[in-house]
Amino acid sequence: MKVYNTLTRSKEDLVPLTPGEIRMYSCGVTVYDISHVGHARMMVVFDVISRYLRFAGYRVTFVRNFTDIDDKIIRRANQEGVDAGEISERYIAAFRDDIAALGVQAPEVEPKATRHVAEMIALIERLVAGGYAYVVDGDVYFEIRRFPPYGRLSGKNLEELLVGARVEVDERKRDPRDFALWKSAKPGEPSWPSPWGPGRPGWHIECSAMAMKHLGTPIDIHGGGDDLIFPHHECEIAQSEAATGKPFARYWLHNGMINMGAEKMSKSLGNTLWIREILKRHDADAVRLWILGTHYRNPLEFAEERLAEAGRALERLWGPVLEAKKYAETAGADALPRDLAAYREDFVAAMDDDFNTPQALGVLFEMARALNRRDGRSAQDFVRGTRELATMLAALGFREPTPARADMPRELSEQVRSLIRERAAARASRDWSRADQLRAELARLEVTVKDTPQGTDWEWKGLRATEGS
RNA sequence: GGCGGCGUACCCAAGUGGUUAAGGGAGCGGACUGCAAAUCCGCGAUGCGGCGGUUCGAAUCCGCCCGCCGCCUCCA
Numbered sequence: 001m002k003v004y005n006t007l008t009r010s011k012e013d014l015v016p017l018t019p020g021e022i023r024m025y026s027c028g029v030t031v032y033d034i035s036h037v038g039h040a041r042m043m044v045v046f047d048v049i050s051r052y053l054r055f056a057g058y059r060v061t062f063v064r065n066f067t068d069i070d071d072k073i074i075r076r077a078n079q080e081g082v083d084a085g086e087i088s089e090r091y092i093a094a095f096r097d098d099i100a101a102l103g104v105q106a107p108e109v110e111p112k113a114t115r116h117v118a119e120m121i122a123l124i125e126r127l128v129a130g131g132y133a134y135v136v137d138g139d140v141y142f143e144i145r146r147f148p149p150y151g152r153l154s155g156k157n158l159e160e161l162l163v164g165a166r167v168e169v170d171e172r173k174r175d176p177r178d179f180a181l182w183k184s185a186k187p188g189e190p191s192w193p194s195p196w197g198p199g200r201p202g203w204h205i206e207c208s209a210m211a212m213k214h215l216g217t218p219i220d221i222h223g224g225g226d227d228l229i230f231p232h233h234e235c236e237i238a239q240s241e242a243a244t245g246k247p248f249a250r251y252w253l254h255n256g257m258i259n260m261g262a263e264k265m266s267k268s269l270g271n272t273l274w275i276r277e278i279l280k281r282h283d284a285d286a287v288r289l290w291i292l293g294t295h296y297r298n299p300l301e302f303a304e305e306r307l308a309e310a311g312r313a314l315e316r317l318w319g320p321v322l323e324a325k326k327y328a329e330t331a332g333a334d335a336l337p338r339d340l341a342a343y344r345e346d347f348v349a350a351m352d353d354d355f356n357t358p359q360a361l362g363v364l365f366e367m368a369r370a371l372n373r374r375d376g377r378s379a380q381d382f383v384r385g386t387r388e389l390a391t392m393l394a395a396l397g398f399r400e401p402t403p404a405r406a407d408m409p410r411e412l413s414e415q416v417r418s419l420i421r422e423r424a425a426a427r428a429s430r431d432w433s434r435a436d437q438l439r440a441e442l443a444r445l446e447v448t449v450k451d452t453p454q455g456t457d458w459e460w461k462g463l464r465a466t467e468g469s
Numbered sequence: 470g471g472c473g474g475c476g477u478a479c480c481c482a483a484g485u486g487g488u489u490a491a492g493g494g495a496g497c498g499g500a501c502u503g504c505a506a507a508u509c510c511g512c513g514a515u516g517c518g519g520c521g522g523u524u525c526g527a528a529u530c531c532g533c534c535c536g537c538c539g540c541c542u543c544c545a
Contacts, residue, residue: 042545
């Protein structure tokens with residue numbers, strides 16, 4: 001399996017530290033507001049990466065943090081006159097709801113920064129003791145010059161960083177590029193006791209502390225949005241490696257941003273679209289298909305029409321799997337016919353190449369078409385093939401659609417069944433105008449009918465049902 | 470200004486040296502159907518931003534140019 005490593009700017013063979021085991025960490029969200037579609041992409045991307053690694057046979061331990069203490073959380077808490085903890089807990093709950101709705105699996109560990117202050121303090125103490133950090137008036141800064149590899153991950157040249165620096169000059173810092181490990185408490189801010197006085201951790205230190213605590217050193221994979229490469233991940237490397245003298249993470253994976261029109265979606269630009277808003281208009285798996293339709297490292301432009309297209313394409317992928325439900329045949333343990341077995345090989349080859357989901361999906365679309373075509377295949381082989389297809393769809397995190405009647409309001413379901421029965425009677429007596437009239441009525445209820453020799457199937461909002469004859 | 474990346478059919482999007490340039494959506498034609506829907510078959514870029522170059526051979530490598538984006542500040 002090959003992955004693109006930001007650290008080396010090349011695709012490398014993925015060789016875990018411990019054979020058969022992957023320890024991965026990805027930066028989560030700062031919980032001061034509802035999560036947007038950009039967060040959804042990152043969550044879906046790393047969800048698929050962790051799922052696929054498991055599919056490929058690795059034992060995966062996945063850790064994704066919550067940044068639950070930060071300037072913006074404090075500001076919001078002050079605006080609302082509540083505690084910072086109340087804000088962060090509120091948005092953690094909202095985040096979990098949104099992410100679960102998207103079908104993203106919970107990682108093994110979801111650590112919160114505020115529960116790891118002791119670990120962060122210990123790490124900072126090591127840095128101070130090692131001469132990598134210095135204390136000024138209760139603040140602690142990491143001294144960039146003491147860690148020569150600083151800038152390697154992001155490809156920054158230290159001199160140019162200084163020249164083009166947009167950082168505000170703080171006379172107390174030895175170098176404007178030094179970054180805060182610990183910030184002394186200001187009035188009205190939550191704080192923790194420390195050897196340097198009451199204060200709170202800087203942003204970067206939490207991920208170092210939590211990743212090392214829950215996964216050890218070095219970890220195999222560290223991920224996040226590509227906007228975190230600098231300064232966040234650069235600083236994580238500096239702190240962690242200066243403190244331990246060991247490599248921090250072996251492979252750095254970064255997903256591309258979502259753009260609104262030509263611009264990046266971001267909270268500071270105010271062009272965000274909430275996950276919960278988009279889920280009101282589109283099926284969660286349509287959102288997933290839309291995201292996976294572009295390689296994770298490329299930028300992805302948001303457009304309502306792309307989501308609608310993904311919804312239609314999704315039905316195509318599940319079509320044969322749902323069709324197979326009509327067969328009583330058990331799949332048995334026989335091997336798949338050679339021509340159907342080949343699709344998994346292609347799927348695996350695509351995913352093994354830096355998680356090339358667009359290509360992998362192309363394979364699944366081709367497999368769906370081959371199954372629909374039948375080609376004189378036995379019902380058993382057809383059913384076996386659809387199970388294989390379903391397995392690969394599940395490896396990408398797609399959930400098999402449930403029968404429509406389970407999800408629709410009882411009254412509506414009754415009404416639809418009665419209209420369909422009435423239409424069947426009209427068709428039986430060859431009263432085509434009455435039958436078409438009933439179909440139009442069903443269409444107004446967003447129900448599409450499909451007549452088959454065995455009876456009438458129907459769909460409601462992309463969900464399917466069979467009504468027998 | 471520095472670093473990184475992108476430009477492939479009507480739209481989206483894989484492919485980065487060698488068969489007929491995947492796949493999806495939309496469209497058009499056909500099969501099936503009472504008519505539809507779904508499904509299947511067929512059509513659709515002689516060309517991959519432009520111009521040069523390297524090569525037996527380039528969308529893929531090199532140079533220049535045009536257009537666009539990201540990071541360099543909090544950000545997924």
